[in-house]
Amino acid sequence: MTSRPEQDMETNVTAVSAADMTDARKGGNTRKVFVRTYGCQMNVYDSERMTDVLAPEGFEATDDLEDADLVILNTCHIREKAAEKVYSELGRIRKVKEERAKSGKDMMVGVAGCVAQAEGEEISRRAPIVDLVVGPQSYHQLPSLLEKARAGSKVVETEFDIDAKFNHLSERAEKQVLKRPPSAFLTVQEGCDKFCTFCVVPYTRGAEVSRSVEQIVSEAERMAAAGVREITLLGQNVNAYHGTSPDGAVWGLGRLLRRLAEIDGLDRLRYTTSHPRDMDDDLIEAHRDLKSLMPYLHLPVQSGSDKILKAMNRRHTRDEYFRLIDRIREVSPDIALSGDFIVGFPGESDQDFEDTMDLIRQVGYGSAFSFKYSSRPGTPGATMDEQVPEDVKSARLAALQALVAEQQKAFNASRLGMTCDVLLEKTGRNPGQLVGKSPWLQPVQLDAPEDLIGSIQAVEIVDIGSNSLFGRLIAGQDDLGRSGRIPAPAA
Ligand code: 5AD
Ligand code: SF4
Numbered sequence: 001m002t003s004r005p006e007q008d009m010e011t012n013v014t015a016v017s018a019a020d021m022t023d024a025r026k027g028g029n030t031r032k033v034f035v036r037t038y039g040c041q042m043n044v045y046d047s048e049r050m051t052d053v054l055a056p057e058g059f060e061a062t063d064d065l066e067d068a069d070l071v072i073l074n075t076c077h078i079r080e081k082a083a084e085k086v087y088s089e090l091g092r093i094r095k096v097k098e099e100r101a102k103s104g105k106d107m108m109v110g111v112a113g114c115v116a117q118a119e120g121e122e123i124s125r126r127a128p129i130v131d132l133v134v135g136p137q138s139y140h141q142l143p144s145l146l147e148k149a150r151a152g153s154k155v156v157e158t159e160f161d162i163d164a165k166f167n168h169l170s171e172r173a174e175k176q177v178l179k180r181p182p183s184a185f186l187t188v189q190e191g192c193d194k195f196c197t198f199c200v201v202p203y204t205r206g207a208e209v210s211r212s213v214e215q216i217v218s219e220a221e222r223m224a225a226a227g228v229r230e231i232t233l234l235g236q237n238v239n240a241y242h243g244t245s246p247d248g249a250v251w252g253l254g255r256l257l258r259r260l261a262e263i264d265g266l267d268r269l270r271y272t273t274s275h276p277r278d279m280d281d282d283l284i285e286a287h288r289d290l291k292s293l294m295p296y297l298h299l300p301v302q303s304g305s306d307k308i309l310k311a312m313n314r315r316h317t318r319d320e321y322f323r324l325i326d327r328i329r330e331v332s333p334d335i336a337l338s339g340d341f342i343v344g345f346p347g348e349s350d351q352d353f354e355d356t357m358d359l360i361r362q363v364g365y366g367s368a369f370s371f372k373y374s375s376r377p378g379t380p381g382a383t384m385d386e387q388v389p390e391d392v393k394s395a396r397l398a399a400l401q402a403l404v405a406e407q408q409k410a411f412n413a414s415r416l417g418m419t420c421d422v423l424l425e426k427t428g429r430n431p432g433q434l435v436g437k438s439p440w441l442q443p444v445q446l447d448a449p450e451d452l453i454g455s456i457q458a459v460e461i462v463d464i465g466s467n468s469l470f471g472r473l474i475a476g477q478d479d480l481g482r483s484g485r486i487p488a489p490a491a
Pocket of ligand 2: 192193194195196199200201202236237275
């Protein structure tokens with residue numbers, strides 16, 4: 001894993017801001033909901049939708065746990081110890097709940113996300129304070145599930161019915177009059193049919209399902225109307241997107257991006273996470289054709305060894321990956337490439353690891369996430385022979401991360417002196433400072449007035465930090481038309 005804190009899958013925590021809620025409450029009887037988000041951007045999106053669904057029920061978001069009438073942990077299960085972390089967090093919450101009880105206040109506790117899906121009833125058995133266990137496809141049912149839980153029954157809802165979820169969530173969202181931040185996520189696809197042998201996603205999120213074009217376009221239009229200027233389309237395997245269009249044809253991600261690029265006010269589009277096998281010509285060409293499609297691509301390869309790629313069931317070779325990168329760079333020479341790597345997959349020899357290092361040297365990444373292989377119960381990798389010892393995994397991870405850090409530094413340094421468009425997103429740490437995002441997804445810090453938040457400005461890059469760039473606003477020139485985290489979902 002790289003050193004950027006916002007990319008740490010296990011510790012990322014989001015409390016959805018109270019400012020995001022509407023006043024469409026029932027009868028002024030306001031209750032507070034605290035949502036803690038673990039894991040990838042898809043969970044961030046889901047957490048926002050959960051607060052949308054709860055708003056008309058009278059729930060307002062809080063980032064103060066002690067103040068919460070309802071606590072929801074939106075969990076991630078992709079790597080080791082996720083469930084253990086949830087149980088220990090539930091232990092802490094139990095104490096807060098007991099404290100609140102002393103002053104006669106109740107607190108309901110829900111566990112959502114992939115740990116909920118994987119553990120099911122086990123959660124309320126091991127942690128009796130949990131009133132509600134709800135899998136990723138059932139968030140639209142939160143109000144009725146809460147009702148049941150309030151009536152005293154332990155509720156466990158882990159059905160897979162993603163269509164119902166999205167239909168219902170959209171309907172709800174339509175009633176909201178939310179002011180959104182300038183950059184937002186939009187889930188277009190969920191689940192995965194690839195069955196990489198290390199990965200739990202096909203089991204926790206289920207089969208691959210795409211939302212309809214119409215639903216996505218209308219959600220994107222609403223977002224643009226609410227002030228969103230950049231949308232990142234999300235999916236565990238987002239470039240496998242195959243949604244139905246209004247005339248019944250099936251659209252791929254390239255076609256969807258072309259349609260979204262027509263929406264007024266939507267200046268920037270991104271998508272994540274992609275699988276190399278699903279990078280078709282239309283999607284690659286969209287990087288050439290669409291000014292609003294940002295020059296950044298997260299395209300995990302996981303390993304540079306053909307033997308390991310095969311054992312991982314990645315369904316492509318190292319050479320095919322190189323050829324794909326060549327095609328992408330042909331249409332978008334300046335693109336920032338990012339990836340995911342796993343070290344220490346069962347059977348990975350020193351030579352296999354060296355092949356991965358060699359692939360990284362040949363490709364040249366702007367950033368990358370890397371992980372030690374962790375055995376996930378129920379996946380084929382868990383029962384493979386030749387599990388790699390922990391100390392070997394640690395040494396390989398350190399070497400790989402050092403190489404990626406070097407490449408990231410070089411990529412950042414290559415931006416020095418450039419003028420690029422920066423989407424200004426929020427205030428910075430110091431007074432007078434704003435933080436924005438470059439076309440290549442790097443954070444950019446600069447001095448600028450607060451009223452520029454939400455605008456895209458021409459910025460000269462004047463200095464380079466370890467994780468971010470420092471810029472100078474070029475007055476009077478916005479939207480020059482030049483082409484610019486919480487971790488990505490799987491793939
Ligand atoms: N062990 C280590 N890393 C994993 N990932 C997914 N499953 C595992 C696992 N069992 C990583 C992959 C994936 C990213 C989201 O998490 O690199 O692309
Ligand atoms: Fe699917 Fe990605 Fe998991 Fe592979 S790693 S099974 S492509 S979600």
